[in-house]
Amino acid sequence: MHGQNIFLNQPLAIDKNYLLSTIANIISGYQQKNFSSAESILQKAQSKIEMQANSAVTSGADVFPVVLDINGPIIKYSSWYYLGTQDIIAILRRLDRNSSVSGIVLNIDSGGGMVSGTAELTHTIKNLSKPTIAYTGGYMCSAAMDIASGAQFRMANPFADLIGSIGTMLSYQDFSKMFEKWGATIYEIYAPQSTEKNKEFRDLQAGDSKAYEQRLKEMTADFISRMQENLKETLKDDELVMKGKTYTPKQALSVGLINEIGTLDDALAKF
Numbered sequence: 001m002h003g004q005n006i007f008l009n010q011p012l013a014i015d016k017n018y019l020l021s022t023i024a025n026i027i028s029g030y031q032q033k034n035f036s037s038a039e040s041i042l043q044k045a046q047s048k049i050e051m052q053a054n055s056a057v058t059s060g061a062d063v064f065p066v067v068l069d070i071n072g073p074i075i076k077y078s079s080w081y082y083l084g085t086q087d088i089i090a091i092l093r094r095l096d097r098n099s100s101v102s103g104i105v106l107n108i109d110s111g112g113g114m115v116s117g118t119a120e121l122t123h124t125i126k127n128l129s130k131p132t133i134a135y136t137g138g139y140m141c142s143a144a145m146d147i148a149s150g151a152q153f154r155m156a157n158p159f160a161d162l163i164g165s166i167g168t169m170l171s172y173q174d175f176s177k178m179f180e181k182w183g184a185t186i187y188e189i190y191a192p193q194s195t196e197k198n199k200e201f202r203d204l205q206a207g208d209s210k211a212y213e214q215r216l217k218e219m220t221a222d223f224i225s226r227m228q229e230n231l232k233e234t235l236k237d238d239e240l241v242m243k244g245k246t247y248t249p250k251q252a253l254s255v256g257l258i259n260e261i262g263t264l265d266d267a268l269a270k271f
Helices: 018-032 039-058 083-098 118-126 142-150 176-181 199-205 210-234 249-255 264-268
Strands: 011-014 062-072 101-110 112-114 132-141 153-156 161-163
Touching: 011 018, 011 142, 011 210, 018 112, 039 062, 039 083, 039 210, 062 083, 062 264, 083 118, 083 176, 101 112, 101 142, 101 264, 118 142, 118 210, 132 264, 153 199, 153 249, 161 249, 199 210
Parallel strands: 062 101, 101 132, 132 153, 132 161
Antiparallel strands: 011 112
16 A cells, blocks of 8 residues: 655654654655665565565474564655555554464664554554564654554663654744745635635744644644553653653663563564
């Protein structure tokens, strides 16, 4: 399933430093014209799973765990270099129906991404019949932390980067002055009946962010509620964890964002 990712001027569940590096990477990809097609991104993910299955069968195993990589910014549709949440959902549902799969490890390294599509993936993970572990050897922040909360168990490598960053933000860019510098004249004319059309955006351009702040408030409330429901009694609220703070693996363990510190092999050994 492929479509258009709206990454700029949209609500994001992402760590700010990670966002800046992601945008730089995307711009570089556009300039160099070296992005992969959605089909090739999906095929690469499927090939990795097939290699794991072939290796297990060769070793004589009847059942085996599968590692599914979730790396880079969380986006809804497979694009640029990254597997989208819609394709991840489809892969997970196929794995859940496969009687040879004993469990699924979500190997996450992401600082977050789009709000759109994230809650659906979290819901899918939570309702899989196979046992699931969310593991990170790098970043598990914001939208990626949301996704990890859907798993039955969460682990981090002792040398992982950061975990947490629960919350949402809007990164807003107005390109009108750049277009005007290039000689463009921009007109916006609205029908008299269309007083609410693009009102949030027009208010923001005028310096009034209240409408967007309310929208972000509602999204973040949903995010926090989902985290509280999914992490349940393991979560120890330090009065910062639900306000966007990031944690080292040891700190994340102490507040209950993860259940254990260990390696990817340790995670696989649980199945």
